[in-house]
Amino acid sequence: xxxxxxxxxxxxxxxxxxxxxxxxxxxxxxxxxxxxxxxxxxxxxxxxxxxxxxxxxxxxxxxxxxxxxxxxxxxxxxxxxxxxxxx
Amino acid sequence: xxxxxxxxxxxxxxxxxxxxxxxxxxxxxxxxxxxxxxxxxxxxxxxxxxxxxxxxxxxxxxxxxxxxxxxxxxxxxxxxxxxxxxxxxxxxxxxxxxxxxxxxxxxxxxxxxxxx
Numbered sequence: 001x002x003x004x005x006x007x008x009x010x011x012x013x014x015x016x017x018x019x020x021x022x023x024x025x026x027x028x029x030x031x032x033x034x035x036x037x038x039x040x041x042x043x044x045x046x047x048x049x050x051x052x053x054x055x056x057x058x059x060x061x062x063x064x065x066x067x068x069x070x071x072x073x074x075x076x077x078x079x080x081x082x083x084x085x086x087x
Numbered sequence: 088x089x090x091x092x093x094x095x096x097x098x099x100x101x102x103x104x105x106x107x108x109x110x111x112x113x114x115x116x117x118x119x120x121x122x123x124x125x126x127x128x129x130x131x132x133x134x135x136x137x138x139x140x141x142x143x144x145x146x147x148x149x150x151x152x153x154x155x156x157x158x159x160x161x162x163x164x165x166x167x168x169x170x171x172x173x174x175x176x177x178x179x180x181x182x183x184x185x186x187x188x189x190x191x192x193x194x195x196x197x198x199x200x201x202x203x
Contacts, residue, residue, distance in 0.1 A: 013110070013159060023095040029126070031095040035162070045114050045138055049106055049162030053097060055126050058110070058159045 008038060008063040009054055015043060017052070028056035097122040100163060105130075108159040114138070115151060116164065125155035 006020040009030060016039055019032030033051045037043050097119070105119045107128065117133035130151040137144050 011159060013112075015108075015159075017160075025095040029095045045106065045136060045143070046162065048164050050165060052160050052162035053095065053100070053126075054160050055155070055158045057156065 006065070007032070009059055010061040010063065011054070011058050012060045013058070017054070019052070022051070025056075028059065030054045030056070030059065030062070097126070097161070100161070104164045104166070106136075106162045106164050107153060108161075109153070110157045110159055115148070115153070116145075117148075117151065119161075123155075126158050126161075127155045128153040128158065128161070 006018075008016055008018050009032065010016045015037065017032060017035050018038050019035035022031040022033045024030055031051070031053050035046070035049065035052055037046050100119050101122065103119060105117065107115045107130070109115065114136045115130060115133050116136055117130035119128060120131045121129035128151075130153065133148040133151040134145045135148050137146070
């Protein structure tokens with residue numbers, strides 16, 4: 001099992017990709033840089049790929065390092081968003 | 088995919104060689120020529136790569152239009168030749184930056200390595 005400095009994106013096809021989060025868009029499409037495939041290298045064709053674009057619709061999970069997330073701030077922001085949505 | 092800076096966009100990937108993984112498990116490699124907001128892609132000089140263990144075979148496919156919903160992942164392929172060239176250049180640069188000058192003198196009877 002290998003862990004990345006940034007995120008691990010688990011896809012619906014069970015492929016897990018380690019990488020640095022570069023950017024995200026409104027569809028939650030993800031761009032990762034310096035990628036590596038975690039778990040067994042069952043996918044040899046990814047060797048020459050360093051950066052990738054992942055379509056939001058195929059993402060199952062995005063694993064973030066716990067210490068990099070300010071959960072309190074996140075909770076407050078989510079609460080504010082929910083209030084705005086209600087109005 | 089819009090033009091707001093900082094958001095994920097495929098605009099900079101156009102005309103570059105890419106590998107696309109499709110939902111049915113296929114791998115296509117080609118030059119990305121066109122994109123849209125659904126991640127529909129137009130590939131040029133496409134090749135379908137089939138892997139068997141460590142070996143692979145390429146089937147030339149021409150021009151491909153991939154419907155966005157079938158796209159799993161799109162990755163830029165960095166040409167291996169460029170990498171090799173960069174590596175050699177790096178080695179030479181490192182040698183240049185060092186103050187150690189190495190002379191190798193060859194004699195019929197012995198080989199001497201002199202460092203200044």
